[in-house]
Amino acid sequence: MAVAAGRTGRPTLAVVGATGAAGTVMLQILSHRADIWGEIRLIASPRSTGRKLAVRGEEVEVLALAEEVFDGVDVALFDVPDEIAERWAPIAAAKGAVVVDNSGAFRMDPEVPLVVPEVNPHALRVRPRGIVANPSCTTLCMIVALGALHAEYGLRELVASSYQAVSGAGRAGVDTLRRQISLVAGTELGTHPGDVRRAVGDDTGPFPEPVALNVVPWAGEARADGWSSEEMTVRDETRKVLGRPTLPVAVTCVRVPVVTAHSLTLHARFESEVTVAKAREILATAPGVVLFDDPGAGEFPTPADVVGTDPTWVGRVRRALDDPTALDFFVCGDNLRKGSALNTVQIAELVVGAKA
Amino acid sequence: MAVAAGRTGRPTLAVVGATGAAGTVMLQILSHRADIWGEIRLIASPRSTGRKLAVRGEEVEVLALAEEVFDGVDVALFDVPDEIAERWAPIAAAKGAVVVDNSGAFRMDPEVPLVVPEVNPHALRVRPRGIVANPSCTTLCMIVALGALHAEYGLRELVASSYQAVSGAGRAGVDTLRRQISLVAGTELGTHPGDVRRAVGDDTGPFPEPVALNVVPWAGEARADGWSSEEMTVRDETRKVLGRPTLPVAVTCVRVPVVTAHSLTLHARFESEVTVAKAREILATAPGVVLFDDPGAGEFPTPADVVGTDPTWVGRVRRALDDPTALDFFVCGDNLRKGSALNTVQIAELVVGAKA
Ligand SMILES: NC(=O)c1ccc[n+]([C@@H]2O[C@H](COP(=O)([O-])OP(=O)(O)OC[C@H]3O[C@@H](n4cnc5c(N)ncnc54)[C@H](OP(=O)(O)O)[C@@H]3O)[C@@H](O)[C@H]2O)c1
Ligand SMILES: NC(=O)c1ccc[n+]([C@@H]2O[C@H](COP(=O)([O-])OP(=O)(O)OC[C@H]3O[C@@H](n4cnc5c(N)ncnc54)[C@H](OP(=O)(O)O)[C@@H]3O)[C@@H](O)[C@H]2O)c1
Numbered sequence: 277m278a279v280a281a282g283r284t285g286r287p288t289l290a291v292v293g294a295t296g297a298a299g300t301v302m303l304q305i306l307s308h309r310a311d312i313w314g315e316i317r318l319i320a321s322p323r324s325t326g327r328k329l330a331v332r333g334e335e336v337e338v339l340a341l342a343e344e345v346f347d348g349v350d351v352a353l354f355d356v357p358d359e360i361a362e363r364w365a366p367i368a369a370a371k372g373a374v375v376v377d378n379s380g381a382f383r384m385d386p387e388v389p390l391v392v393p394e395v396n397p398h399a400l401r402v403r404p405r406g407i408v409a410n411p412s413c414t415t416l417c418m419i420v421a422l423g424a425l426h427a428e429y430g431l432r433e434l435v436a437s438s439y440q441a442v443s444g445a446g447r448a449g450v451d452t453l454r455r456q457i458s459l460v461a462g463t464e465l466g467t468h469p470g471d472v473r474r475a476v477g478d479d480t481g482p483f484p485e486p487v488a489l490n491v492v493p494w495a496g497e498a499r500a501d502g503w504s505s506e507e508m509t510v511r512d513e514t515r516k517v518l519g520r521p522t523l524p525v526a527v528t529c530v531r532v533p534v535v536t537a538h539s540l541t542l543h544a545r546f547e548s549e550v551t552v553a554k555a556r557e558i559l560a561t562a563p564g565v566v567l568f569d570d571p572g573a574g575e576f577p578t579p580a581d582v583v584g585t586d587p588t589w590v591g592r593v594r595r596a597l598d599d600p601t602a603l604d605f606f607v608c609g610d611n612l613r614k615g616s617a618l619n620t621v622q623i624a625e626l627v628v629g630a631k632a
Numbered sequence: 633m634a635v636a637a638g639r640t641g642r643p644t645l646a647v648v649g650a651t652g653a654a655g656t657v658m659l660q661i662l663s664h665r666a667d668i669w670g671e672i673r674l675i676a677s678p679r680s681t682g683r684k685l686a687v688r689g690e691e692v693e694v695l696a697l698a699e700e701v702f703d704g705v706d707v708a709l710f711d712v713p714d715e716i717a718e719r720w721a722p723i724a725a726a727k728g729a730v731v732v733d734n735s736g737a738f739r740m741d742p743e744v745p746l747v748v749p750e751v752n753p754h755a756l757r758v759r760p761r762g763i764v765a766n767p768s769c770t771t772l773c774m775i776v777a778l779g780a781l782h783a784e785y786g787l788r789e790l791v792a793s794s795y796q797a798v799s800g801a802g803r804a805g806v807d808t809l810r811r812q813i814s815l816v817a818g819t820e821l822g823t824h825p826g827d828v829r830r831a832v833g834d835d836t837g838p839f840p841e842p843v844a845l846n847v848v849p850w851a852g853e854a855r856a857d858g859w860s861s862e863e864m865t866v867r868d869e870t871r872k873v874l875g876r877p878t879l880p881v882a883v884t885c886v887r888v889p890v891v892t893a894h895s896l897t898l899h900a901r902f903e904s905e906v907t908v909a910k911a912r913e914i915l916a917t918a919p920g921v922v923l924f925d926d927p928g929a930g931e932f933p934t935p936a937d938v939v940g941t942d943p944t945w946v947g948r949v950r951r952a953l954d955d956p957t958a959l960d961f962f963v964c965g966d967n968l969r970k971g972s973a974l975n976t977v978q979i980a981e982l983v984v985g986a987k988a
Contacts, residue, residue: 439847490890502925
């Protein structure tokens, strides 16, 4: 599965979109993990040419995206808008780089593996287009825990509800929540119909409704039959990552006034009978998962504690009272770390044969 | 089903616990509905004797709870702590009043009907103890919509996740959220592990974790096998109100930073195939339900719009993509109105034969 190393003896990495929100977290994560890379080349639009960004404690000059920047690159991480990825990922791949793309452009392409290193590392082996895709943040915040249980029990059906943080909608989502929180602080708002809406005004940022003192049962664009694009994405990606193309999945995505860390409640039905003891053992030993589950002692994950950390946190593990094959549990993960840049970096490390 | 009217020709009502949080909303609701009552007698602890409270535009003096205050009372609404209700409801009933109790003391008593006027008004007929119970707020915020679909299709299984407002934990819950919101407003909090917790300090009020910029997957006390009392309550009450004592129900209760109005995502599986068109027709015409469901046009209920209103709002109605017998939808209701005082008043009106 390893690719040839670059001229330094260590592989050369390119980060395309290094100046963006996802790219910025990517550079932080690259700076804090074991240093396995030779050159790290930073790429963005011509607007950013000549800017210097810090990675691994060094200042590196940003190059403008062009064919030649991929010369000698072993792995190229793409953190750019869908249409830029769609155009440039094949060019980088043609130049011999393995592309790991963080956009939505290739996730459902049958010739592009969708990879979560803890769950389906084997999928990396077959990448006919030289491109590997990173799942969306909502899928990534639950799939490591769900995948560990699936490996043991075989998932038969999933019902999920999300509690999604505003940073999943980028910097604009965070700014919107912070602005609205300032407008409602110190008031009696939230008690009369429409009072929050009147106070925050028409500027609801990337959200269709006020998000402070509120929850908004909508994320993404409208799809057929009343579903949102975010709900369809979680369904499609879960099926693809778990290798179960016909798995029944019902998801409702809801935005909540949390800055960072997505949570989900999961009702997962398996092929055979489950026990809480065994499920807890699986979760406690699964790589990338932290089991934090003793509600009597106040132990369950919440976004306030999970933000800024790498693993998927799991709590509230219960066997369904009326179905010995089903588990109900609560998962929480940082949508900017495992939900995005961290998983991309892990895939890149796996591509070059380093330990993820 | 009607009881005898009092001496004025109109029935006499007593409100026990009139000075409390639930009692206060009760007096507001009584003041705004069609006036069917003769005397309204207000009762609280001896601490409140002589206080005057406004109801129907008049100042009424509060009486201390004692056997004699139930003389001539037709219906007594109880809004007092469980242990006070447990002791005094049978006394009021022995005096000939029909007690409608808003506490948790009698909800699961097999000799006490648990009533939602739009769903199971017939249950009122058999009340051997002279006591009728009001369900908890979380059940009440979903059950009118669910009950309408159940009447048509027959519910076979329910998976629910809640997004519960802090006022479900009383005045202390609201004060806690408001205080925490003031502490996080205008800051960068919510970005680093534990930063919200450090900012709000140890005083998390009635909640086990900070609730501002957070979601807390816990409500109530610990029950067997990892379940919370709130989750068990929703399950037990749903079964009892729908008259399906063995219905499979899996609930996860989560507290969110919303002042008032509980929301739930529901995945409901029925006895037979459903269609969205028919389901929407049922919901659009069901008494006590408002269908608000055109997400492409930004129409779905959120707590900010639902707070302060009487109905159960429903949106995001979809048929499960992999199960033609299941519907996924989102419900939202005011936990202090339909979720509490309003349903109690509606039961009382039904007891005396007025239109609910
Ligand atoms: N934000 C997240 O949490 C998140 C999570 C998962 C996945 N993603 C995905 O990551 C991608 C980037 O998102 P983002 O939030 O980081 O966006 P962003 O902050 O707007 O950054 C966009 C990046 O793309 C570069 N870019 C734009 N047009 C370009 C062009 N014509 N040629 C070369 N580079 C160009 C920008 O460079 P300049 O600075 O020079 O304009 C910048 O580095 C998107 O596909 C998004 O869906 C984001
Ligand atoms: N808050 C809600 O949203 C809500 C919703 C549904 C159901 N409930 C239920 O309603 C009940 C009351 O809750 P709450 O939030 O209104 O509580 P609260 O604000 O503490 O009010 C308690 C009421 O009970 C009275 N009371 C207390 N001890 C008494 C005694 N020994 N004798 C007579 N009266 C006594 C109090 O009178 P004084 O003022 O004289 O002390 C007061 O009127 C509880 O069972 C609760 O579970 C509440």
